[in-house]
Amino acid sequence: MMANLYLKHLIAALLSGIALILVGCQSLNNQPDESLYQQLGEREGIANVVEDLLYLIVDDERINQQFKGMDVAQFHRNLTDQLCELSGGPCTYTGRPMRELHSDMSITDTEFNALAENLILAMERNDIPTGAQNRLIKALVTMYPDIRNL
């Protein structure tokens, strides 16, 4: 009986803890007017994320081979424009279409996951809120078939 009573207190504490966390998330998210582009810090914020992403790619032995010989400045400009446009910002991506760009690279799931991981880490380094990270990835995931050439 004692154990049962103790248990019910623990459960109540656990549940109210979860409720508190959920409420906390809601209040953090009370910025309905702020667009994804603004949450990412506009073009400058996105450019910083892409720069950190490049550093992570260079150190990542799963994928840095695929980037050998690329024009780093052009990559930085194109990806920044692309994320800017995708998040509703006033930019235009001028690079080649995704499918065409990746058609000869035979990107594996391992490589796709590695890049996704590095993008998340780059966003974390720049203190992009979790909700904005999720919204950007949601938009990027639609490119999966083009990048994997499926």
Add this chain to the structure above:
Amino acid sequence: MTARLLVTLTMALLMASTAMADIGSRIWATGGVTTIEGSAGGGLVPWALLGSYASDEEWGGTLALSRAEVDDYSLTVTGAGLNWNNRLELTVARQTLDLDSLVFTLKDGFGLEQDELNLDIFGAKVRLAGDVLYSPWGQLSAGVQYKRQRDFTVPSAIGARDDTGTDIYFSGSKLFFAAVLDRNLLVNLTARATRANQGGLLGFGGDQNNSHEVMMEGGVGIFLTRQWLVGAEYRQKPDNLNFAAEDDWWDLFIAWVPDRRLAVTGAFVSLGDIATLEDQQGLYLSLQGSF
């Protein structure tokens, strides 16, 4: 970008080597955790996710230790799993149920001296199609669990027919990005054909029903951040024995995945009536290491 940065990045890319990372590449927490039956999933329900972090060109493995303490029983589970190319998962698990208060019922009612029940579970799961994160329809897997009850005297005395049994299941899992308050929502649905009593701890088949029946199981979870997942699971159960009614299971869980190597899961579990002892509720804790 400064010129110096450009030079640094370009030089580094030129010198890139081909070595592989030492742990799998799938995104954090996409291996689920180890269920009480060893397969990857939540706590009570196998999901379509395959264990560890192996992606399509990698191997991975998991080791797990779990314990559930409900009113009149405690369950300890040790499990291990291997994942090849995020295509095939092989698992093994040993469940030990301490009968605690049931010991007296068994002695007085059946003259049996038994203080624990052991169950071995050998599992295989194949990812049939899709990816939980990247495919519009999510990920579909099929699995089989071969179970061997090692202390059959008690299950036999209360009407179970066999000491071995095989569960077959199909499972679908899908992560919806930014679905609830901009948080990612994970949804899992599993259909399992089974004739196991209390998952097999009380044997297979019985005097009330002796054939496979399809049971529905499911779970939902919300990623508060990429390291914290909270959610709930429900598992429908057969009711094969006249000796005692068997109830569905459910749980509320919170999982912490600080990095790919470690996952810690805590849950409140409600297992209903088990072998005449009513309304078994309690806490569950599971540790999982991945390599």
